[in-house]
Amino acid sequence: MAENELRVGVIGVGMMGADHADRLVHRVAGARLVAVSDPDTARAAALAGRYDGVRSVDDPLALVADDEVDAVVIASPGFVHEEQVLACIAAGKYVLCEKPLTMDSESSLRVLRAEREAGKELIQVGFMRRFDPQYAQLQQLLASGDLGRTLLLHNTHRNKSVPNPEFRSEMIVRDSLVHEVDVARFMFGQEITTIQVLSPAPTSHACEGVVDPQVALFTMAGGGVVSNEVFVNCQVGYEVRCEAVSERGTAIAGRPQSGLYTTRVGEPAGSWGGTVDPDFIARFGLAYDLEFQAWVDATRRGEVVGATSWDGYASTAVCEAGMQSLASGQPVAVTLVDKETLT
Amino acid sequence: MAENELRVGVIGVGMMGADHADRLVHRVAGARLVAVSDPDTARAAALAGRYDGVRSVDDPLALVADDEVDAVVIASPGFVHEEQVLACIAAGKYVLCEKPLTMDSESSLRVLRAEREAGKELIQVGFMRRFDPQYAQLQQLLASGDLGRTLLLHNTHRNKSVPNPEFRSEMIVRDSLVHEVDVARFMFGQEITTIQVLSPAPTSHACEGVVDPQVALFTMAGGGVVSNEVFVNCQVGYEVRCEAVSERGTAIAGRPQSGLYTTRVGEPAGSWGGTVDPDFIARFGLAYDLEFQAWVDATRRGEVVGATSWDGYASTAVCEAGMQSLASGQPVAVTLVDKETLT
Amino acid sequence: MAENELRVGVIGVGMMGADHADRLVHRVAGARLVAVSDPDTARAAALAGRYDGVRSVDDPLALVADDEVDAVVIASPGFVHEEQVLACIAAGKYVLCEKPLTMDSESSLRVLRAEREAGKELIQVGFMRRFDPQYAQLQQLLASGDLGRTLLLHNTHRNKSVPNPEFRSEMIVRDSLVHEVDVARFMFGQEITTIQVLSPAPTSHACEGVVDPQVALFTMAGGGVVSNEVFVNCQVGYEVRCEAVSERGTAIAGRPQSGLYTTRVGEPAGSWGGTVDPDFIARFGLAYDLEFQAWVDATRRGEVVGATSWDGYASTAVCEAGMQSLASGQPVAVTLVDKETLT
Amino acid sequence: MAENELRVGVIGVGMMGADHADRLVHRVAGARLVAVSDPDTARAAALAGRYDGVRSVDDPLALVADDEVDAVVIASPGFVHEEQVLACIAAGKYVLCEKPLTMDSESSLRVLRAEREAGKELIQVGFMRRFDPQYAQLQQLLASGDLGRTLLLHNTHRNKSVPNPEFRSEMIVRDSLVHEVDVARFMFGQEITTIQVLSPAPTSHACEGVVDPQVALFTMAGGGVVSNEVFVNCQVGYEVRCEAVSERGTAIAGRPQSGLYTTRVGEPAGSWGGTVDPDFIARFGLAYDLEFQAWVDATRRGEVVGATSWDGYASTAVCEAGMQSLASGQPVAVTLVDKETLT
Numbered sequence A, B, C, D: 001m002a003e004n005e006l007r008v009g010v011i012g013v014g015m016m017g018a019d020h021a022d023r024l025v026h027r028v029a030g031a032r033l034v035a036v037s038d039p040d041t042a043r044a045a046a047l048a049g050r051y052d053g054v055r056s057v058d059d060p061l062a063l064v065a066d067d068e069v070d071a072v073v074i075a076s077p078g079f080v081h082e083e084q085v086l087a088c089i090a091a092g093k094y095v096l097c098e099k100p101l102t103m104d105s106e107s108s109l110r111v112l113r114a115e116r117e118a119g120k121e122l123i124q125v126g127f128m129r130r131f132d133p134q135y136a137q138l139q140q141l142l143a144s145g146d147l148g149r150t151l152l153l154h155n156t157h158r159n160k161s162v163p164n165p166e167f168r169s170e171m172i173v174r175d176s177l178v179h180e181v182d183v184a185r186f187m188f189g190q191e192i193t194t195i196q197v198l199s200p201a202p203t204s205h206a207c208e209g210v211v212d213p214q215v216a217l218f219t220m221a222g223g224g225v226v227s228n229e230v231f232v233n234c235q236v237g238y239e240v241r242c243e244a245v246s247e248r249g250t251a252i253a254g255r256p257q258s259g260l261y262t263t264r265v266g267e268p269a270g271s272w273g274g275t276v277d278p279d280f281i282a283r284f285g286l287a288y289d290l291e292f293q294a295w296v297d298a299t300r301r302g303e304v305v306g307a308t309s310w311d312g313y314a315s316t317a318v319c320e321a322g323m324q325s326l327a328s329g330q331p332v333a334v335t336l337v338d339k340e341t342l343t
């Protein structure tokens, strides 16, 4: 086992990256964390010091090039992804890049083309829901044909609240709704052809001028329709659900029913039920573990699993159209390059 | 319709009786409330005054004998049931008698014998759970054989709290557990042969010296086993459940899931779920309506439905054995007279 | 009680009308069925013969005018509603009219104006969901402000299948979606300002050329958004649900969880769960009972409860706009007359 | 990380042991599988050949003594546990021993005394439910006092079917009910003082002469009562549940609600619900992963977590009393040595 253990470097050790580092050390088999890098070099050094045999490397591109690093996890801010992923491709190293792949569809396309020219699939994009047991099971059920053809999806995506006032209407599309974009493409196995984003009267818990909640509609290439609620200041907790409607039945992934069922004292009488997860870490922690284990296992076999660079590109392109629709309220067509020729 | 409307008199207009009077006036078709009687004659007069055409009759036996009363509902305290039910039998009038039929098995047997001698079934005992849609559906499912032979029942019977300090350990057997006794006999279609009542360390919300909760076990004539929890100061609400375990599946009646499903704000995140019913009126109000409608309909046809005088007798006999077991903790055999000869 | 029993005539005794007749005789207190009328006079006579004291009247307008009829239930086809409701207004009789009030907004407006000129509210429109315990409870919860302002509704309306090939795309809007129109108006207490109907690729179980399922969006006067799925050939059963999303929580009415919870044998292992209602009678039978009891009680007090003639008019106007949107896929504005002046 | 990776040997590579070997290689961080041993040496060799750097060792005691083995997992049949665990103690090596610790309370006591004499806790017994997220959460909730004092537990333990005709009535106590014994002790943090095992009329799916299902009752040292259903041929699937009843609320771990919620076509209408796990691997696979990760982490820190040798001894003693009660149907007192002096 140890002889071919995968030596991993992590770029970006903010909340997500630090969690991923911990994951590699404490919850994933067959991998060894060997290097971390962060613009905040003190933060990187502190993290490295917490584990045996982990170095802090100031230059992220040096980390990518390092001979002792077999594969790279990118958890840095989106605007530096392009350069870092291109470096991984140049070095021929497998990379697990947190979403978004890059900031816009043009730059995603550059990455996609570089990977094609390198002649080898190297990129996995971190859409972790594909590794959530329920979402994975739903995709398998729909793909099995057991319920007939899929007709509709209804997605619900609620956060208790967003961390900062910079989380504007456009970010709800790009950082939150992007997960539903990937889910729709994953469940249908089809591209999205139009997107429409409606702007309901916002909750009073949203920052001034922010459209929250949002209701979005996708049309799939085969004519299916997807309705989406994204509500990032719902006050209750983190609830992410997908209901698929097929010709002979329906299926829901993500009903909030994990954990204990309790009855409790109340007035005039008590309540039954359970708790809603507080945040995405509580809800998708196991999905991240499974994603990382699958990435480590696949990388050691020389394969790529999960969302590909094409998925990263396509989801970015849909969100670009979504941001246009957010402004107009009208349906906007999504244009993608040809998947074979990338033109 | 009006020509053969059933004219009903109600004896005892405490909480239950007043509710039944209201039920007859406002929620049941084909019946007319014509008379009420109560030792608290002011209370009876006040109730009568609330509706058109309802008289207050001081003597309950005069109410039974009244030519304008076709049928009688008895909601008086248990210790006067024997005399009042016997009067109904003597008058040849159909009677819906709240449980218990009488205070002990000997007196129940006297009633049973009087009815047999009168040559006509006239008595329905108010075990309303038999009319609860879920309990009725469970009985039908078990009787259908769809799940194979029934092997076990697990009953849960919880009250938020009991109204007064007189609700002692023996009353928990006689007034609460008696419903599980009837449920077990109803679901299995068999008699109970032994009963054992265990005395767990009581909740601090029970009155001094009261055994609450109690765990009781029944053995059925066919070898089935029934486990029962009765907990009359559970603080949460009114929860009554029955889980049947059969050879090819299980079924639960009474999971607390009526009403809305909500998510709500909480700390660190919120909760999902619903509310527990506050009391038996909220939980079984519809069952009482259905019981009364069925009794009115059956009486107009000259029939008896629901629990019979035999059921009233048998449940009383089981509770007598249960009170012995409460004292000893040991299993106690239940002895019944022969159903045909009543000896 | 009997002296002021409400004497009711029923017009139209097809499936719905016959069920209502039975309801008046067997499940509603304080009313007496006295007359029925139907173009199929044999059918009317057969029904009348089934009950004591019920006459069959050939001319529905004669039934309305009959001195022995205190109030009228209209369960005839929609295209004769206008004439029959106007007759009730002329006779000063209370009427419970099945939806739709009339076939288009112009005729609804004529009825509305006639009622205004008569100077007395007489019309209840049969939107029975307002009497379903869960829908009623949801409306009360939202109106209470306990969860803050309501932001979104998500409605689900699924039928196992539709009875005949004449159930075309437009009928899905007018006969099915109309219930969601009323629900949205009832829950928000506001008018609908725009409606958009999308046409997903249809299920193979729909008749040739029929758009099923449909996804519809409403915008409310206060800016709230309502998403709706209507799917009339879902093959599974009858499932009608409403999820409200508010500032401090969410609530769902109509989750399919009535009845028993069972576990059952299966391969490789078994399943847990319950059954979906087969049809609207099973799902809303109790709501109809409660609606009728409330109508009888209110009529005897000289009041109107439930959906009014204005609600009937407004829902018809929204559906007219919806049928336009069904053709174009674009949002269509809803225009209503002024509620005070009716111009 | 690699320098202090825990080198683990596995004794017994039947179904459980092979699963544990796979777990160490593919799902647990910080450990390396280095050796396996099995009386079926061909099976051991085949397993070793499947992974890099794993040796097959014929003599299990040689595996224990091996300098390259830091810690041992025992998944061999129960009757060889005593010798193998004693060898681990003699070698001063940490050991994770599948339940039962040994075959009877006398031999468990010998192990317990040897460990005490060695002066260092080394043994974890594989009661994996303590690591199931829901069972762990329930224990924490009860220990927190949030619901007040715990009064009752109701345990349900159902297997689809048992693998072979040798699974007799006594084995149901020793191999199945033993988990409930540990759960009761874990949840209450108290010893069991009496056990009573009832013998209902068996299911027709049980082998001739086997008492299945069984209903068992425990009394806890503090007066709490635990009711248990164990049903090893329930035909449906693997369902393991624990309901705790406390002074101010109740809590259920293990309701069968993992996975997707679906609606499906049926007659007359469809069903809603989900699937029951087929077996303990599906239900408790994650619990085993967490147990192993916790054992590896604790061993590297020089600590023991989970069920101890005392827990192994006490559960064995309770099951011995349970087997007596199975024969008599009467309550049997449990006698334990003094925990401090072991006499």
Ligand SMILES: [Mg+2]
Pocket: A024, A025, A026, A027, A028, A029, A030, A031, A032, A033, D029, D030
């Ligand atoms: Mg590792």
Ligand SMILES: [Mg+2]
Pocket: B024, B025, B026, B027, B028, B029, B030, B031, B032, B033, C029, C030
């Ligand atoms: Mg009446």
Ligand SMILES: [Mg+2]
Pocket: B029, B030, C024, C025, C026, C027, C028, C029, C030, C031, C032, C033
């Ligand atoms: Mg009536």
Ligand SMILES: [Mg+2]
Pocket: A029, A030, D024, D025, D026, D027, D028, D029, D030, D031, D032, D033
């Ligand atoms: Mg390992």
